[in-house]
Each structure stands twice: as C-alpha cells, then as structure tokens.
Amino acid sequence: VQAKLCRDIIRCANFAALKHKDQRRKDEIQTPYVNHVIGVAHILTNEAGISDISVIQAALLHDTIEDTGTSFYELQAEFGEDVANLVKEVTDDKTLPKEERKLQQILNAPKSSYRAKLVKLADKLYNLRDLRRATPVGWSKERVDEYFRWASRVVAGLKGTNKALEDSLRDLFAERGITI
Ligand code: NDP
Ligand code: ZN
Numbered sequence: 001v002q003a004k005l006c007r008d009i010i011r012c013a014n015f016a017a018l019k020h021k022d023q024r025r026k027d028e029i030q031t032p033y034v035n036h037v038i039g040v041a042h043i044l045t046n047e048a049g050i051s052d053i054s055v056i057q058a059a060l061l062h063d064t065i066e067d068t069g070t071s072f073y074e075l076q077a078e079f080g081e082d083v084a085n086l087v088k089e090v091t092d093d094k095t096l097p098k099e100e101r102k103l104q105q106i107l108n109a110p111k112s113s114y115r116a117k118l119v120k121l122a123d124k125l126y127n128l129r130d131l132r133r134a135t136p137v138g139w140s141k142e143r144v145d146e147y148f149r150w151a152s153r154v155v156a157g158l159k160g161t162n163k164a165l166e167d168s169l170r171d172l173f174a175e176r177g178i179t180i
Pocket of ligand 2: 063
C-alpha cells in the first residue's frame with residue numbers, strides 16, 4: 001500500500017515536471033514553474049498537516065489544465081476521476097476575459113469542496129509569499145498591492161478550512177494593512 005501511494009505521488013510530480021518543463025515563474029531569475037506546484041504540495045503536507053493523497057496529487061497537477069493545455073480526460077486516464085475532478089475544480093475558465101476570471105474566483109471560492117479549498121488556500125499562500133520575496137518582472141508596487149487585495153477577497157471565501165494556512169495568510173495580509 002505504501003509503495004503504491006509513494007509511486008502515485010511521484011508519478012504526479014514527474015507528469016507536472018514534463019508538462020511545465022518550458023515554463024518559468026514571473027520573477028527576475030525565471031525560476032522553473034514546477035517549483036510552484038511542488039511548493040504548493042509541500043505547504044499542504046508540511047504546514048497544513050494534510051495526508052489525503054488525492055489532495056497532494058491535485059496540488060502537484062493543479063496548473064496543468066490551466067497552463068499546459070492538458071485535458072481533463074488525460075488526467076482522468078492517468079490519475080483517476082477523483083484527482084481529475086479536483087484539478088478541474090481549481091481550474092479557471094480560460095474562455096472568460098481575465099477580469100471576469102478573477103471575479104469568478106471570488107464568487108466560486110465559498111462553493112468549492114473542502115479538498116479544493118485546501119489546494120486554493122495553499123496556492124494563494126505560495127503565490128503571496130513569492131510576491132513578497134521578489135517582485136515579478138514589470139510589476140509596479142501598485143500591481144502587487146492590487147494582487148494582495150484581490151487574493152484577500154478569494155481567501156475570505158475559503159474561511160473555516162484549515163487554521164494553519166488561514167493564520168499564515170492572515171499574517172501576510174496584515175503586513176499590508178488588509179484584514180480578512
Ligand atoms: P497575473 O494573473 O498576471 O499574475 C499573477 C499570477 O501569476 C499568480 O496568480 C500566479 O499564478 C502566477 N505567477 C507566476 N510567477 C509568479 C510570481 N513570481 N509571484 C507570484 N505569482 C506568480 O496578475 P494580475 O493580472 O492579477 O495582476 C495583479 C493585479 O494588478 C490585478 O488585480 C490587476 O487588476 C492589476 N493590474 C493588472 C495589469 C495587467 O496587465 N494585467 C496591469 C496593471 C495592474 P499560478 O498559481 O497560476 O502560477
Ligand atoms: Zn498555482
């Protein structure tokens with residue numbers, strides 16, 4: 001059983017590394033994109049205390065549909081319905097204009113399943129820490145602030161999911177004078 005769980009997680013990490021191989025983060029040093037999805041999974045295991053394998057797998061795969069053109073069916077065939085559904089739940093509808101997608105995240109957050117909320121919280125925590133660490137190329141201070149304000153509205157709709165993640169997020173927002 002343990003060997004299978006281990007294999008299932010590494011299969012996801014490997015799949016994500018292959019799918020994101022040509023992508024980079026928006027920071028000056030162009031960090032490999034896959035660092036982000038591994039970091040989100042790491043937050044869930046090491047900070048949130050999560051041991052639900054499907055949630056960890058979904059964290060590793062969470063940007064594959066949105067950012068690499070991977071289909072729901074490919075994930076379903078490779079990793080099963082449960083994981084594929086979770087990834088779908090945290091995927092933005094790319095047919096919508098960007099501002100509309102950002103509004104949809106705020107509106108959809110409270111309606112998400114408990115497991116999708118965990119991935120959403122860890123994703124926001126990783127991205128906000130990344131923004132605090134280094135400003136993306138071409139971003140003004142106002143754009144960073146605007147991103148924190150929008151993220152706080154998404155996170156406000158995810159309350160009551162995981163204390164450790166919410167406490168860390170609350171502190172990051174408080175640093176910028178934002179209360180959720
Ligand atoms: P983007 O959606 O363009 O960028 C943020 C996303 O990029 C994150 O959610 C994350 O998504 C990914 N990402 C990649 N590298 C990094 C990194 N190093 N640090 C953090 N995130 C990273 O941002 P917005 O368009 O939302 O911009 C922020 C705000 O600024 C908006 O509210 C917007 O209104 C305003 N603004 C926007 C402008 C524009 O041109 N769009 C111009 C001026 C202001 P993932 O988890 O998927 O990796
Ligand atoms: Zn992400």
